[in-house]
Amino acid sequence: MSSPRDVVITGIGLVSSLGEGPDAHWQRLAQPGLQPVLETARFAPYTVHPLPEIDWNLQIPKRGDQRQMETWQRLGTYAAGLALDDAGIKGNDELCTTMDMVVAAGGGERDEAVDAAILAASESRNDRDVLLNEKLTTELRPTLFLAQLSNLLAGNISIVHKVTGSSRTFMGEEGAGVSAVETAAARIRSGQSTHVLVGGAFQTQHSDMLLGYELAGYLHRGPWKPVWQRQGAEGGGVVSGSGGAFLVLEQREHATSRGRKIYAELGPVVSGRARRSRGELDAEIAALLGRASLPNGKLLAMSGASGAHAATTAEKRALDAVEAITTRGFSTLTGHMKEAQFPFAVALAALAVDRKAAYPVFDAAAEKPFDGIPASVLATAIGYHQFEGMALVNAA
Amino acid sequence: MTNFRDHMGRPIVAVTGIGVVTSLGVGKADNWAALTSGKSGIHPITRFPIDHLNTRISGMVDFLDSSSKGASPLTYELAETAAREAVAESGLDSGDFGGPLFLASPPVELDWHERFALYNSDSQDAGAERLLRVARGLKELDIFETTQFGSIADRLADHFGTRGLPITLSTACASGATAIQLGVEAIRRGECDRALSIGADGSATAEALIRFSLLSALSTHNDNPEKASKPFSKDRDGFVLAEGSGALVLESLEAALARGASVLGILSGCGEKADDFHRTRSKPDGSPAIAAVRAALADAGLSKDEIDYVNAHGTSTPENDKMEHLSLSTVFGERIGSMPVSSNKSMIGHTLSAAGAVEAAFSLMTMRESVIPPTINYDNPDPAIVLDVVPNKKRNAEVRSVLSNSFGFGGQNTCLVMAREPV
Helix, strand or coil: CCCCCCEEEEEEEECCEEECHHHHHHHHHHHCCCCCCCCCCCCCCEEEECCCCCCCCCCCCCCCHCCCCCCCHHHHHHHHHHHHHHCCCCCCCCHHHHHHHHEEECCCCHHHHHHHHHHHHHCCCCCCHHHHHHHHHHHHHCCCHHCCCCCCCHHHHHHHHCCCCEEEEEHHHHHHHHHHHHHHHHHHHHCCEEEEEEEEEEECHHHHHHHHHHHHCCCEECCCCHHHHCCCCCEECCCCCCCCEEEEEEEHHHHHCCCCCCCEEEEEEEEEECHHHHHCCCHHHHHHHHCCCCCCCCEEECCHHHHCCCHHHHHHHHHHCCEEEEEEEEEHHEEEEHHHHHHHHHHHHHHHHHHHCCCCCCCCCCCCCCCCCCCCEEEECCCCCCEEEEEEEEEE | CCCCECCCCCCCEEEEEEEECCCCCCCCHHHHHHHHHCCCCCCCCCCCCCCCCCCCCCEECCCCCCCCCCCCCHHHHHHHHHHHHHHEEEEEECCCCCCEEEEEEECCCCCCHHHHHCCCCCCCHHHHHHHHHEEEEEEEHHHHHHCCCCCHHHHHHHCCCCCCCEEEEECCEEEHHHHHHHHHHHHHHHCCEEEEEEECCCCCCHHHHHHHHHCCEEECCCCCHHHCCCCECCCCCCEEEEEEEEEEEEHHHHHHCCCCCCCEEEEEEEEECCCCCCCCCCCCCCHHHHHHHHHHHHHCCCHHHHHHHHECCCCEEEHHHCCCCCHHHHHHHHHHHEEEECHHHHHHHHHHHHHHHHHHHHHHHHHHHHHCCCCCCCCEEECCCCCCCEECCCEECCCCCEEEEEECCCCCCEEEEEEECCC
């Protein structure tokens, strides 16, 4: 039963190694046997899924704005612009100034050359704190700080796309993306917001972004494998990818009154924090499945599994335990996009519901075919290290 | 019978616990005593060498166990310390809080000391390649966790037994206020009866100082640190980087009274508005800040004449104080000249991600104690800013309601309205 305060998805902005926009993603992902786009040499022994060619001018017309951002912020601002365009909100002052925004963000790119020079000099200096002052005061570009600040992705979206109702940035890897979608949906359901821009971006082609995983040995090394097949391989199982995903979530009544196409309804969004060191992850995933109001009958799941051994094994076990669920691990084709992972999962779920078709298997050895029309699709993000979330996406 | 619903039919949100840490000390008692006697916590930097630095003063918190251990450990300890005080005061179970956690904290990065140590533990190849190779050989998760944006909240959730997935957020210098706003909204939506909102910032590293310095945001009044932060003064020349934390236990008034808790104040309104003008400067007409103040008043159901005192953002930068005055005078009209408006930052500096929470804590104490902390260092008023800044000495006054402003880089504007009593 639909209700005027349902949360519906009216705009999708996607960028990944597969291309940009919902149509391009659907077309690529619907091809059976699609091969991933990989960059294997630059960060060897690590493989990443690189950004596609992007003409930034299409969403960020001012060169001055582009210069003020590094790739991560540009990517997020670009993906947000795609979502706003898709929802027919871009350029509409009234809708932009009343639009709320929740962005899931990590940090931006450090200056690798400056850092490398400081590290090299540290080998022959004992006064390293003085060295730091000496180099940072003279070699850092003053505005780089703003290109690194977590909340400045949202700040740039306000500047470039004029979204100014409110602006909040959540931090904390996949969990930030889960909370962003969950909070945005709660605002709409309670009548606090009529339309919200929500999403995130991750630019992995930078050594610090790899270091963020590798300080705990999370990255997969050696030849690439699909996300479900990395257990026992060298490294920790995660293959990261650059990408961004933004959604326009809207109150159903608001969307229909302005005559917009609705991709899908966003049903329950549930989140949790298993204390994994106490072995709670299996029970937590099962509990989330229990809270997600799963429909009767077969169900497609767009899993954001990262490949991280423990979390991915637990998620696979939990999803496989539900007979009706057929899973697609999209990280096989996009890589893991951290803060953007959950919004990306929700977007892919909405596309399948909208196109009335399931995705073919992404990994024939580990995934089963799905026949028929998916009326509901589950989206998951079980954090590679911490935090868990799911959402059920239903036909409009 | 007490009315438990506000003017919009939502649950009224009470404060039942307050905790605070600043450079003035740990806890409400020490902070309040210092704040009302006009004492400054700003002092010379001793945590790292000051060679080559233009700014050599700060309001760092140098007296905690983690003060020299890096931004992540110190931010955690600040958050935990303030939250412990707040939860203890509320009388709730300090290990089984039973509501969600909202944490405002600075973005995290691998600390330079760790970076140096990792790099110099090996000598093969160079740069990032070497760091990555050393990183994957680490046997402990300690360093990794300092680089995960969700780890501080995860540890706090373990410690206090909060419920669900904790939210870590950043709205730059408005973060502390946003953490409170998220807690208020969760209670109003009926998602929970109580929430723990914390703002904590222990990120005053050399690199942080240099970054703000390169943006010309910091005061360089190094010779007389106590006098460096001088909001609304003609010779103000930037903010003073500082650390601290503030924590509030928020509860629906109904739940608080039902369990016999003492109500310390009411969080009656929150307002926000983003600015699309520039990354660090606000729109020249002040319209976003004006809209944020008005949104907070409307949310609280109060008219502009019902605000007794403004706890200003008052950073002591030329830009902020001018724009804050413009916004306040636009909203409050002629009354602004006679309405007390003071800046806690004159004494504690700018605690960044923590500021909104620290200043909310002090705003609540202002109402409870009927004492307004002064704006110190107000020796040379800016003639373009006509405000009653409660200059240099505290003032005894009945304060029934406070507006607390928080404005930040990236066009962030968040305002809170607090009241002494439920209306």
